[in-house]
Amino acid sequence: MAEMKKIATRDSYGKALAALGEEFDNLVVLDADLAGATKTAVFQKAFPQRHFDCGIAESNMMSVAAGLAATGLVPFASSFAMFAAGRAFEQVRNSIGYPHLNVKIGATHGGISVGEDGASHQCCEDFALMRSIPGMVVMSPADDVEARAMVRAAYLHEGPVYMRFGRSGIPVFHDESYQFQIGKGEIVRDGKDVAVIANGLMVWEAITAAEALREFGIDAMVINMATVKPLDEELVLEAAKKCGKVITAEEHSVIGGLGEAVAGVLGEKLPTPMRRIGVQDVFGQSGPAAEVLKYYGLTADNIVKVAREFCGK
Numbered sequence: 001m002a003e004m005k006k007i008a009t010r011d012s013y014g015k016a017l018a019a020l021g022e023e024f025d026n027l028v029v030l031d032a033d034l035a036g037a038t039k040t041a042v043f044q045k046a047f048p049q050r051h052f053d054c055g056i057a058e059s060n061m062m063s064v065a066a067g068l069a070a071t072g073l074v075p076f077a078s079s080f081a082m083f084a085a086g087r088a089f090e091q092v093r094n095s096i097g098y099p100h101l102n103v104k105i106g107a108t109h110g111g112i113s114v115g116e117d118g119a120s121h122q123c124c125e126d127f128a129l130m131r132s133i134p135g136m137v138v139m140s141p142a143d144d145v146e147a148r149a150m151v152r153a154a155y156l157h158e159g160p161v162y163m164r165f166g167r168s169g170i171p172v173f174h175d176e177s178y179q180f181q182i183g184k185g186e187i188v189r190d191g192k193d194v195a196v197i198a199n200g201l202m203v204w205e206a207i208t209a210a211e212a213l214r215e216f217g218i219d220a221m222v223i224n225m226a227t228v229k230p231l232d233e234e235l236v237l238e239a240a241k242k243c244g245k246v247i248t249a250e251e252h253s254v255i256g257g258l259g260e261a262v263a264g265v266l267g268e269k270l271p272t273p274m275r276r277i278g279v280q281d282v283f284g285q286s287g288p289a290a291e292v293l294k295y296y297g298l299t300a301d302n303i304v305k306v307a308r309e310f311c312g313k
Contacts, residue, residue, distance in 0.1 A: 006169030010108040012147035013165045014039025017076060017106075019148075020155055021047045026072065027155060030065055032058045032079040038108045040078045058083040062091035062103075069101040074155060077103060081110035081164055085126035096160050097133040103161075104154045105130075110140070110164035111251035112279060112296060113201060115289035122284035122292075128256025130162040131229045137182060138229040140164040140250075142203035143172045146226060149180035157182055166251075168289045170201045185232035187239075191221035194307050195239035198249040199225050199258055202277075202298060206249055209303035216304075216313045228258050233265045240266055245310055246274040251298055254278040275306050 020027055021043055028050045035041040035053065044051035054061035058079050065077040077084065084107040085092070096103045112122045130138045137157060141147035147165060154161040173188075188203065189210050198206040203224045210220040221243055223235060240246055246266065248259035259276035266272045279296055286292075293299060 004171035004173065006171055007144035008167055008169045009141050009144065009147040009165040010039050010167060012141070012144045013106050013108065013151060014042035016148040016151035017043040018046045020152060021050065024074070024155065027074050027076065028052065028068060030054055030061050030075055030077045032056060032061050032083065034079055037080070038078045038106065040106070058088040059091045062088045063095050065103045066095040066099070066101050069103045075103055076106050078106040078108070080121060081107035081123035081126045082121050085129045085162065086123060089129055093133050097136055100135050100159055102158055105160070105162045106165065107162065108165045109167045111166065111200065112284040112292050112298070113166055113168045113251060113289040115167070115292055116286050118286035119283040124251070124253045124279045124284065125256065126162070126164060127228050127250070127252050127258065131256065131261070135159055136229065137161040137227070139182070139227050140200040141226050142200060142224050143170060143174055145172060145174035145176060145178050146180055149178065150226065153180055153182050164200070166201055168201070171204045173204060173207065180226070183227050183230040183232060185227070185235040186224040187221065187235070188224050189220070189222040191219040192243060193219045194245040194247060194311055195221040195223060195243040196247045196249060196303060196307070197223045197225050197236065197239065197258070197262055199228065200251050202249040202251055205298065205300040206303055208300035209307065212300065212304050213307055216308055218307055218311050218313055220307060225258060228261055231261045231265060236262055236265050237270050240270050240272040244272065246272055247277060247303065247306060247310065248274065249277040249298070249303055252278055254280055275310055277303060277306060
């Protein structure tokens with residue numbers, strides 16, 4: 001497979017904010033002393049009067065974002081996923097979710113691919129936390145093109161949105177014609193033996209795995225499920241009916257994330273054998289991102305292994 005350009009989706013987030021800032025003067029950006037890391041510095045440079053550094057006080061930042069939204073502005077509150085979803089959970093729930101305010105949360109450095117920062121910063125619980133808030137949209141893009149389109153869709157959506165972006169560069173496989181829609185999944189590769197439903201950096205791993213599975217006579221469908229909530233239930237059921245077996249793959253705990261969302265739909269509407277690939281109820285550990293992902297089985301090789309065992313090949 002030819003070498004592909006790699007871009008970290010946190011870079012995509014910064015670029016998208018700056019582009020949207022040119023179009024919409026009611027868009028403001030908040031950060032918690034991490035503008036360089038979250039890439040909101042790109043917006044800050046272009047629109048210094050519309051960028052607010054709230055300091056290392058993420059909970060307060062969410063309350064400020066709620067206040068700005070109440071005045072008619074559209075704030076994008078930005079920090080690491082561990083702080084945006086974890087430290088500030090109460091404020092996100094009570095000040096943003098409960099009044100259903102039009103706040104967008106840009107959470108970078110999500111998952112264990114934060115690598116050397118270790119378990120304290122490797123947030124693998126954010127989907128679970130944000131899914132539990134009524135009315136909250138929860139999303140994680142698979143590449144640069146989808147990330148930028150997702151930020152635009154979040155701005156246009158009325159209501160609270162949580163977006164998770166990554167630190168590491170990942171292959172860009174969409175072209176600029178790609179149309180992103182909140183709540184809609186995407187069949188990246190069709191197949192009939194097993195459906196692999198993934199999001200974030202695991203989508204490219206699933207695509208790579210599907211190519212490898214051909215050698216073993218397994219025709220795998222790959223679905224990019226960028227929106228964890230609301231889930232594209234119709235596509236999940238369609239894939240389950242066609243393939244009869246489902247694997248979910250996510251850079252998140254197997255508890256409370258994409259896998260459980262898919263299992264919930266299938267359990268109620270179409271019981272289907274499935275496997276969940278993700279972080280298995282453990283904390284992460286420090287190390288180079290690629291090595292950490294390999295250690296926890298978040299790779300194409302592990303998807304191949306699980307699919308072969310699942311399909312008996």
